[in-house]
Amino acid sequence: MCTGITETAQVKGSGKGPDGWFKLEEVNVSYDHPTDASLERALNIDFVNPKKGLSARVAVELSPESAKKLAETILTTLARGEDHMKNSEAAQN
Numbered sequence: 001m002c003t004g005i006t007e008t009a010q011v012k013g014s015g016k017g018p019d020g021w022f023k024l025e026e027v028n029v030s031y032d033h034p035t036d037a038s039l040e041r042a043l044n045i046d047f048v049n050p051k052k053g054l055s056a057r058v059a060v061e062l063s064p065e066s067a068k069k070l071a072e073t074i075l076t077t078l079a080r081g082e083d084h085m086k087n088s089e090a091a092q093n
Helices: 062-093
Strands: 005-017 020-032 044-049 057-062
Touching: 005 044, 005 057, 044 062, 057 062
Parallel strands: none
Antiparallel strands: 005 020, 020 044, 044 057
């Protein structure tokens, strides 16, 4: 049974697809059956640029546990990067 759970957000960044790098404009995140991963349920992440069509897409399917680890790792890395920038700016002043 499909869950129908999907969230969409506007993003800024770049992704690499079959035709090379492209600007990312949107991310779609769902909790549902994966297309390829051998999992019952997955967190499916699609980074897209709708203006460029299907070739401007980067898709990821993660187990729920892996998705949680990724979220934690992203938040930890962002916090460390922000602290580093604050310390660098403070040292320059």
